[in-house]
Amino acid sequence: xxxxxxxxxxxxxxxxxxxxxxxxxxxxxxxxxxxxxxxxxxxxxxxxxxxxxxxxxxxxxxxxxxxxxxxxxxxxxxxxxxxxxxxxxxxxxxxxxxxxxxxxxxxxxxxxxxxxxxxxxxxxxxxxxxxxxxxxxxxxxxxxxxxxxxxxxxxxxxxxxxxxxxxxxxxxxxxxxxxx
Numbered sequence: 001x002x003x004x005x006x007x008x009x010x011x012x013x014x015x016x017x018x019x020x021x022x023x024x025x026x027x028x029x030x031x032x033x034x035x036x037x038x039x040x041x042x043x044x045x046x047x048x049x050x051x052x053x054x055x056x057x058x059x060x061x062x063x064x065x066x067x068x069x070x071x072x073x074x075x076x077x078x079x080x081x082x083x084x085x086x087x088x089x090x091x092x093x094x095x096x097x098x099x100x101x102x103x104x105x106x107x108x109x110x111x112x113x114x115x116x117x118x119x120x121x122x123x124x125x126x127x128x129x130x131x132x133x134x135x136x137x138x139x140x141x142x143x144x145x146x147x148x149x150x151x152x153x154x155x156x157x158x159x160x161x162x163x164x165x166x167x168x169x170x171x172x173x174x175x176x177x178x179x180x
Contacts, residue, residue, distance in 0.1 A: 001030075001032060001036060001040065002040050002050075004030050004031075004032070005026060005027075005030045005032060005037055005040055005041060005047070005050075006047075006050050006051055006054055007030070008026055008029035008030035008031075009021055009026050009029070009030075009047050009048075009050070009051050010051055011029060012025055012026060012029055013051065013102060017105070018048065018102060018105040018106065021044055021047055021048060022044065023037060023038070023041075023043075023044060023047075026041075026047055045106060045107065045109065045110065048102065048103075048105075048106035048110050049106065049109070049110050049113060051102065052099060052102060052103045052106065052110055052113050052114060053113055055099040055102075056099065056113070056114065056117045059080060059099075060117070060121075062076060062079075062080045063076045063077070063080070063121075063124070064076050066124070066127075069129070070128060070129025070130060071128060071129060071130050071135070071172040071173055071174075072128070072172075073124050073125055073128040073135065074125060074128050074130060074134070074135040074138040074139070074171070074172040075169070075172035075173070077121075077125070077138060077139055077142055078138060078142050078165070078168055078169060078172060081142045081143075081145075081146050082142055082145055082146065082149075082165055082168075084162070084165060085161070085162065086149075086155075086156075086157060086158075086161045099114065100114060100143075100147070121139075122136070122139070125138075125139055130171075130172070130174070131174075134171055134174070135172075137171065138168055138171050138172060141168050142168065145164075145168075
C-alpha cells in the first residue's frame, strides 16, 4: 500500500505541485482510506519525504558501485539526467517529478534528505578517477541543464542539445586533464 500511496502523491505533484498534496487528496488518489494513509504517512511532510526518498533511491540505483572504471560515476550522472536526444518540444517527461524543487518546497527537513545524498554523491564524484574537478564540473553542468529543461529556461534543443551532450560526455572519458 505504501508504494500505491507514493505513486498517487507523485501524480498529484506532477499535476499540481506541492500545494496539491493534501492528506485527503492523496488518500482519494491512491484509493485508500484516510486512516490507511495515516498509518503509513502521518503528515503531508511525511508524504513528501517519502516521495523524495524514493526518487533519490531510484536515481541512486542507476549509479555504478565504487569499483566502476574511472569516469563511470560522472557518466552515469549524465545518462540518468539528460537523454541523448530530446523530443521536438524539448520538455522533460510529463511524469518527471522535480525532486530538488520538491525537496526545497517540503521544508528544511525534507531538503536535508537531498543534501545528505548529494554530499555522498559528491564524495563519489571526487573519487571517480577523473582529473580534479572534472566530475564535479559534469555534475554542475548536468544539474544546471536539468533545471533549465525542467523550468523551460532556454534549454538546448535539437543539434545544440546533441553537441553539448557530446561535450559533457567526453569529459567523463578523458583521463589526461589536470597534471599539466
